[in-house]
Amino acid sequence: VAGQSPMADAIAFAATVGAGAGLAVARATGKDGAAAASAASKREAEVAATTAATAAPGAGGAAAVAEPDLIRIFRKPLLDAAQAERLRARINAALAPASDAPTADGAAPADRIAAVDTEVCFYVDMAPGSTWAGLPAETKERLMWVLRETYEPENVSLGESFLAEPVDETAAIIEVGPRLTFTSAFSTNAVGICESCGVPVRRLERYRRFRISAAPGAAPLSADETAAAAALVHDKMTEWRVAAPLRTFASAFSPEPTRTVPVLAEGAAAIERESSEQGLSFDAADVAYLLDLFVNRVKRDPTTVELFDFSQSNSEHSRHWFFKGLMVIDGEEMPHNLMEVVAEPQKRQAHNSVIAFFDNSSVIEGFRSKVLLPEQPGAPSRLVPTPRTRHLLLTAETHNFPSGVAPFPGAETGTGGRLRDTHATGRGSLCAAGIAGYCVGALNIPGYHLPWEHAPSAEWPYPPNLASPLQIEVEASNGASDYGNKFGEPVVQGFTRSFGLRLPVVDGAAATTTGAAAGAAGAAAAARGQRREWIKPIMFSAGIGQLDAEHAVKGRPEAGMLITKVGGPAYRIGMGGSAASSMVQGENAAALDLDAVQRGDAEMENKLNRVVRACVELGSDNPIVSIHDQGAGGNCNVLKEICEPLGGTIELTKVPLGDPSLSQKEIWGAEYQENDALLVRPGADAEAFGRLCERERVPFAFVGEVTDDTRIVVTDARDGSTPFDLRVDDVLGEVPRKTFHLARSPRPSTPLEVDWPSLTAEAALGRVLRLLSVGSKRFLTVKVDRSVSGLIAQQQCVGPLHTPLADVAVVASSHFETHGVATAVGEQPIKGLLDPAAMARL
Incomplete structure (x- = not known):
């Protein structure tokens, strides 16, 4: 059975160790002799294999297990x-x-x-x-x-x-x-x-x-x-x-082999089955496109690696299908898509814009400033004031799905990914300060009842695969703060709010409720109106930075350039995050949701950032031609983007691994963190870049070369296979845009009803001050650095008691100047329940 599935390999290995290992195997999974283990089964298989490998020897096992090393x-x-x-x-x-109650004499249970x-x-x-x-x-x-x-x-x-x-x-x-x-x-x-x-x-x-x-x-x-x-x-x-002391770090876990999916024989059913089992989130349009691609154009069966790649590269998360799609509202086709609407103000007033709606950040014109640069860039030397033109940079994103599934690691890698967006703008840029925001559902703090909150129940359910709003509020902010503190970035601004409400039903207007509320409970919930709450949270992360004017434009790929990876090694984490983030909540298996969450290493990010900073400080000798941060989809996104549209060849065995048991799909698709892809010219530039990485103890590798045949070819020297071989345009080209049919629904409202005789001013004020959005944010500001770098002129706390009430954050361009960037963040989402236009203006 070896090679059929990870669990089967674990069983085979356990048999060689002997009965003394004390290994119990629950089940093996397979489908038609091919590896189709679920994400949960993979983890069980790994535990089974490593338990056998590290167990103390017993009868029949002494010869198989070495002395502890x-x-x-x-x-x-x-x-x-x-x-x-x-x-x-x-x-x-x-x-x-759950039913624990006080004892008969009223005492709390022991x-x-x-x-x-x-x-x-x-x-x-x-x-x-x-x-x-x-x-x-x-x-x-x-x-x-x-x-x-x-x-x-x-x-x-x-x-x-x-x-x-x-x-x-x-x-x-x-x-x-x-x-x-x-x-x-x-x-x-x-x-x-x-x-x-x-x-x-x-x-x-x-x-x-x-x-x-x-x-x-x-x-x-x-x-x-x-x-x-x-x-x-x-x-x-x-x-x-x-269960017992480790004897070795060696593991017997085997990677899942790459398979071909029988599309030519089974058609759309094969693609749909793979999508369901692997959490690829293909819709009907995706299936039709893939069927045409492999049946009519490529004329062969796709590999599991190619289908996984397509699910990441063409997910809603990566391609913004909804914002770029054709909108049909109440049967009328809209003249513009949402992305065009968002971009319109910049088109009308772009006098100071340097970068907008491309690259990894937005940039506006900055200042000529005296900044501290090494006297001998790339070597130990003193820092000297040097005049440079530095533009002002802002990037922002959300990391909602991961922060809901695993709040601490989800939020810390949200911060890490946004930091890499900052330094991967142009040909490399500089990080300066961060902004954070959190929106969650009803907190339901134990022992602190608020009259507008509803405790979790059958009529007010919360998904079992997501953390509670209170847990998210605490642990997500801990994760983001922890990462920024370790990296060395101050947080200078932010916001947070909690909300959960059922809208009223007026004059029999139709109401909907969450799919989790079923039967009588669901009918009762529907009768009370539509539920509006941040079930999946908002974890907002933004960053201020600077971009040297000399490095504002990325270089174009040229045949022979080295495709370079730098940063942390590859692990089995963040698998399918792009597709999982694109699903409606609850559609994916909980185990696959967990697999899609990344894990961060702020120290590695700091080292990686020092390499990028050192390249920026080289000025005209900067060896970076182009740089993209690795985000959703891992290598399968970033390596195609870096050499688009020319194409390239990539060798999987050259990718630095932190886990030698990774499969081809996992090396190509895992969203392991603290990693960038670059284009570097061979020769002196490659040697200079390598010296900087070695100085900072950062793993790096030249994993391939840019070609000019418009194909992305991924090879594996271990077995001579080619798990991916497609034209760049087949995956990243102009795929037909999707159409979304929407309908406006009445927004029911009722006059405000207040029991004025019984409502005192003190009680009303007490309710307002207890709103998360109004009350003190000290629980967020005391755990995060707010002034590291010496460039922060104004952070979120003001006055002698450092009260978090500042309306604006101000960051200086350098230690010698009194100009810089001012930033403010505004949000009024709850107003949108009454009047979306008023919400936008506010």
């Missing part, structure tokens, strides 16, 4: 007392039954968990040719010193855990950390530090260990309870729970 170093505590107590409360809340103790376990994999036993004592002590981080050497132990085995069966130890196939950002940075300290380390991972103790006299923790507690302390996309 990982060093274990423990440090306590992972969490301080206050953090551990908060985690204990979260676990108790998760384990409490806590299930009495204590949580924590520690860190560092797994150290020595570099090839080095062993722990062979290291000099001084080198060993140097590593221990790096991992101690404190003046408490007694809290660090080599090989001995501080969490003794449970003295009884009421406690459980949970250990979680990065999957074996996922080299974490921590490891990348830790290995760099060790190399600088002369410690030969290949990989160093930080695992987290928790001892969860049940209340005295309570029953032992069940497997389900332990699993529920573990779910609260790890990211199931990139991390796993280990």
Whole structure:
């Protein structure tokens, strides 16, 4: 069965290890002998394979498992007392039954968990040719010193855990950390530090260990309870729970093979089946186009890689079908599409515009300024004031779907992607400051009831695959703030609001409700009117930057130019994010939604940005001809765009991998973060660029060359296959635009009804001040840097108490000038429920 599916490979590997591995396999998935495992099954397969690979040897398995080659170093505590107590409360809340009620005497139910103790376990994999036993004592002590981080050497132990085995069966130890196939950002940075300290380390991972103790006299923790507690302390996309100490980082997980989809034999049904199983979000127009492309023009069956590529490159997220589509409203065809309407003001008043509606940002004319530049660009030297013309840049985007599924990583990578949009404008530009915004549904803060909020219920449902509005508001803002703080970008402005309401039904006007409310509950909900709420949130991220006038225009591709990738290595994350973001909420499988969320590494982004900045500082010697940030669709979008319209050849084995088990589709389509694609001329420019990357310890690779045959050809030297071979125009060309039929519906309204006799001024004011959009935003401003860089003249806080009330943010062009950029953000979405035109004006 080897090679038929990831799960089948795991079963085969487990059989070779032997019964001593203690491996249980739940199921294998396959369809007509081809790999058709779901996203969830892939993760199960990886866990099965890695569990077998790292399990302690037992009867029949001793010969198959080598002695451990990982060093274990423990440090306590992972969490301080206050953090551990908060985690204990979260676990108790998760384990409490929904029907938990006070006891007969009115007392609150007893806590299930009495204590949580924590520690860190560092797994150290020595570099090839080095062993722990062979290291000099001084080198060993140097590593221990790096991992101690404190003046408490007694809290660090080599090989001995501080969490003794449970003295009884009421406690459980949970250990979680990065999957074996996922080299974490921590490891990348830790290995760099060790190399600088002369410690030969290949990989160093930080695992987290928790001892969860049940209340005295309570029953032992069940497997389900332990699993529920573990779910609260790890990211199931990139991390796993280990049952025994790791022996090796090696994994037996096999990549999913590329298949051909039988379109010639089965027609549209084959495409529709692939779309459903892989979450490709093809509509009828997409299926018709693909059928014509492969049956009538290419005359062959497509590969799974090609169909996945099309789903990303031609998704709503990437091509803006709705904004560029033909609008038919109440049977009347509109003269302009929405994108033309949005662009119209710029056409009428464009006197200071440098870049608009192309490239990765908008740019207006700036100033001639004295800026600090290296005296010898690209080499160690002092900084000297140098006159340069720097234009003013603004970019903005939302990262809504990922922030709803996984708020912290979704929002942090929203910030990261927007930062790359900033520095990937022109031939490279500079980041200066950020702006953030969050819109969520009713918060329903426990113990803080607000009369206009509705608790989740059958009549007021929330999707199970999305986080709650309160969780999104807290964790998404944490993620965005955390990323900006680590990167070194100040946030100088923002907004947030919460809203959830049912519109009234007037004179029998038709009303709709969410599809999740069914039966009698759904009928009751519909009778109350249409629900308006941010179920999928808004996570808004914008950035201010500067663009050197000399680098304002991207160079055109030329045959022979090197297609270059720079930044973080490829991982199995962000798979299908472009298509998943384009779906109506609830259409996709929850496991595929999770796969589509990215994970960020702000330190790598900082290194990548330093490379781009160094290229900008070279002035006329800037080796970057053209640059695009890697976003939705990963390589399959950015590498086609960078060499469009000429075409190019790309070799998958040249793409730097953080996970050697990636399939061809995953290398080509994963939206791994902190990565850009560039065009660089061979020879001196390529050598100069490589030196800058090596200086900043940033992975880079020349993965292909620009050709002039208008084809994108992707090859894999491992097996000699060609998983992708299509004309650029077949994927990125003028695909027929889509038509959208819309109908205006009456906007029911009723006169405002207020019980004036019982409403006091104090009560009315109290309600207004409790609105998220009105109340203090200090919970957002205190956790984010607001002035790093020395260029911030005005951020969002004012006065001696730093009250977040500023109407404008101001960023100086340089440390020597009193001119710069002023920016303000305005939003009044709720007014649109009454009058869209008034909303726009306000």
